[in-house]
Amino acid sequence: MRRLVIASHERMAEGVKNTLDFITNSSFSVYAVNAYTTQIPLENQLQSVFEEFETEDEIVILTDMLTGSVNQACIPYRNDHVFLITGFNIPAALEILLYPQDKKLSEKELRRIVETARAQLQLVVSTEELEDE
Numbered sequence: 213m214r215r216l217v218i219a220s221h222e223r224m225a226e227g228v229k230n231t232l233d234f235i236t237n238s239s240f241s242v243y244a245v246n247a248y249t250t251q252i253p254l255e256n257q258l259q260s261v262f263e264e265f266e267t268e269d270e271i272v273i274l275t276d277m278l279t280g281s282v283n284q285a286c287i288p289y290r291n292d293h294v295f296l297i298t299g300f301n302i303p304a305a306l307e308i309l310l311y312p313q314d315k316k317l318s319e320k321e322l323r324r325i326v327e328t329a330r331a332q333l334q335l336v337v338s339t340e341e342l343e344d345e
Contacts, residue, residue, distance in 0.1 A: 213269050214313055216305065217261055219245040219254075219286055220276040228274075232305055240309045247282045254285050262289065269293070270317060272308050274300040295322055304329035 216232075218225040225244040232242050243261050247254045265271060271294045275283040278298045290296050295317065297304065307325045311317060 213241065213266070214308075214311075214317070215241045215243065215265055215269050215271045216308055217243045217245060217258075217271060217273045217286075218275075218300075218305070219247065219258070219273060219282050221247050221280060221282055222249060224276055228302065228305065231302060232309065235306065236309060242309070245282075247285075254282065258285060258289070271295070272297065272317065272322075274298075274305060274308075276300075295319075297322065297326060301329050301332060303332045 218228050220228070223246050225246050229242045229244040232240070243264075245254070245257050245261060247257070262271075271289075273286045273289065273294065273296045275286055275296065275298045277283060280298075283296070283298045286296050304325055307328060308317070308322075311321070311325075
């Protein structure tokens with residue numbers, strides 16, 4: 213089973229999870245880790261989430277910032293079926309969730325998803341630019 217873990221500073225992860233649940237009608241396994249919002253250390257929060265997973269689960273962790281402490285805490289979890297993407301956006305999260313469950317996500321596919329998500333980050337200056345697309 214594919215699992216999506218969103219980990220961020222403060223409550224961004226919870227907000228993104230709520231947005232994804234709204235868009236997808238709560239149809240997927242999405243977990244939010246809000247760092248530094250309680251007395252529970254981040255490492256313990258991550259460990260609690262990962263204890264819920266089976267060893268054969270495919271897990272994608274999305275974090276907010278490359279050089280941030282949250283991303284650094286997630287690095288030890290990476291392996292051949294646990295992928296870590298940082299600096300994510302909603303389009304990236306949706307593509308991961310909507311990718312067919314019967315297909316394994318490859319590094320190549322995840323790189324494509326990252327590139328597609330990057331293209332979603334745009335400066336919208338004028339109405340004409342929107343009409344040209």
